[in-house]
């Protein structure tokens with residue numbers, strides 16, 4: 001069913017539901033958070049926005065958890081809320097795939113992007129999985145393999161985010177190919193559902209820093225640093241829209257990261273919340 005919706009309904013209970021069709025009496029047939037079809041009353045319809053922002057994980061899917069206890073889902077939400085505010089201040093319209101600590105499967109996040117046909121979809125994450133010491137941040141900015149616009153936007157967000165983080169003299173961790181990169185699946189398409197499923201919407205997956213590294217966990221728990229990352233992302237977006245700057249950090253031959261299941265964001269065992 002992916003891609004059959006047009007616009008979203010913000011339900012009276014606060015969920016973002018892609019609209020399959022309008023119905024008599026002001027009701028709407030919507031794509032529920034669990035990817036089912038439901039007819040509901042009330043809510044507020046939004047036809048399109050400039051940017052769809054996606055705070056990764058949420059609810060029963062905390063994502064990475066730092067040794068100090070910081071949950072990636074909460075950090076992603078805090079940074080994305082700051083990014084949303086900054087974009088709105090700059091005059092853009094924005095929709096977030098979630099605004100609270102709730103589970104939203106990746107297929108639904110992607111459907112929200114397709115329903116709103118934005119300039120770009122940006123998924124905000126923090127990483128885990130290496131303890132290889134580095135003198136520079138291990139920021140990874142993933143782009144869609146077949147989209148030059150995704151690649152350029154990712155390169156610009158990478159450049160601006162690195163400019164913020166590299167000011168801090170802490171013990172970073174990084175993989176050897178940290179930068180602006182891509183990850184293929186077995187078929188040569190995009191491995192990550194947040195890049196593959198929203199296509200043709202231009203999409204970027206940001207892994208700003210390693211939450212699994214206590215020094216980085218402490219740094220990014222600071223709201224001022226979160227604000228700097230949000231502002232850096234807005235600067236990257238404005239450069240994407242107003243210049244031909246190519247971005248930087250491009251890795252032509254990324255380390256093989258495997259074809260295994262990414263684990264999170266499926267609709268398995270999904271229980272829909274009350275939508276009206």
Ligand SMILES: [Zn+2]
Pocket residue numbers: 056057063064072125126
């Ligand atoms: Zn994540």
